[in-house]
Amino acid sequence: MSDDAPEQDSKTEDPSQKKLDDAHKKGDVAKSQEVTTWFMLLGSGIVFAMLSPWISSQLSQSLSLIMMNADQFDVEGSGFADFFNGMAFAIIGVVVVPLLVLMVCGVLANLVQHRLVWSVDPITPKLSKVSPIGGAKRLFSADALVNFGKGLIKIVIVGAIVVAVCWPERDRLDTMMTADPIMILMDFQEIGIKIFASVLAVITAIAAADYFYVRQKWWKRQMMTVQETREEYKQMEGDPHVKGRLRQLRQDRARKRMMAAVPDATVVITNPTHFAVALKYDKSMAAPKCVAKGADAVAFRIRELAKQSDVPIVENPPLARALFASVEVDETIPGEHFKAVAEVIGFVMRLKRPGGGWRPSA
Structure with a gap:
């Protein structure tokens, strides 16, 4: 005892x-x-x-x-x-x-x-x-x-x-x-x-x-001691099955965060069925930012959320494919796409507020 x-x-x-x-x-x-x-x-x-x-x-x-x-x-x-x-x-x-x-x-x-x-x-x-x-x-x-x-x-x-x-x-x-x-x-x-x-x-x-x-x-x-907890964590980190499970969990959480950002997007650019890229822009931002992107089923879900939240959807297959391949979520768009994106966002903003719009800096 x-x-x-x-x-x-x-x-x-x-x-x-x-x-x-x-x-x-x-x-x-x-x-x-x-x-x-x-x-x-x-x-x-x-x-x-x-x-x-x-x-x-x-x-x-x-x-x-x-x-x-x-x-x-x-x-x-x-x-x-x-x-x-x-x-x-x-x-x-x-x-x-x-x-x-x-x-x-x-x-x-x-x-x-x-x-x-x-x-x-x-x-x-x-x-x-x-x-x-x-x-x-x-x-x-x-x-x-x-x-x-x-x-x-x-x-x-x-x-x-x-x-x-x-x-x-x-x-x-x-x-x-x-x-x-x-x-x-x-x-x-x-x-x-x-x-x-x-x-x-x-x-x-x-x-x-x-x-x-x-x-x-x-x-x-x-119940476990602190040392047992640490040793078990080390063992789990080395297990490929556990690593795969943790990676899957991280991807699921990232996808949920991405989908939650779609209702706040400024525009969703599609190709029109295979790709969808949601962009966000306001006057405080230097350039538009990608808040969500996806292909096939994920693209379909992005479009559905955009429709439910009254986010404008613009069909532009070349731009959608280019943005999907060149920009990651939470990153600003590359400089070579400024002009094409500016035209899309300018069009969307003119629909809401004539005369407004984003222009790339010289």
Whole structure:
């Protein structure tokens, strides 16, 4: 414990996505057993409330048929195998639906806590798992103490709920043994549903608190030191896949910024379908600047944004191709295109404000 505390105190950085993904691949996820218990209890309550009359009826019919025709069954040789198989299939046919319900609840209990995990690491044999010293540490650890406390609390709570529900029904329970079997089943189901509902309500609070505790402890275990963060960053920088992903992200951000500048452009010059170059100019600028450019699909998007923002679109194929090849985004246009661009911007500005326009300096 003394060695682990300083190490944990040095973990001051939130875990990276890579650290979380690696933990997930190893099967190290935040999982509360109390949440699983809650779902299994819910599934059991559903089975008890909705299927118990049907299950009782099916079993009763099968057993009644056996008892009424017991003298007609051949229990010698192959006849005994047929009799046993028929009885086994009858029982399996009754219990398969409850088993499916519980299986679905078990899967949901995991899906609500974390993504699907496909890992053999948790079940891989390790010496630390069979070490007597390691076993003693786990037995007397803080987790074991917390689990022991939770177990005691649940036993006390469930016992109190059973007593609280059954005590008012004590008179009915006394006469249940002399009642009709069908009435016994109905009374038993009614009392059982009350117990399930009450226990489920209490377990809900316990499961929520336990998941929060487990999640916080798991997150704290995944935290990283400053040195680990630096080393991981260096490793990621050297990974070609990561480099490609970072480059793609930078390109996406640059494209978004470029598209956001189109509504503020002065004019968009097209060729008219393959290329589009958006230029911006005002009196404070020495020369027009390219704020966006693109080919094919990007050009189409630039034209659409220009139409939506009432930015003039001028078709000039030679100029559009020349600007697309010679100027980058956020750069002023080259000097050899001043005259052609001046004519376009002058035309656009005259439409808005007669007499205005940009002229290249001599």
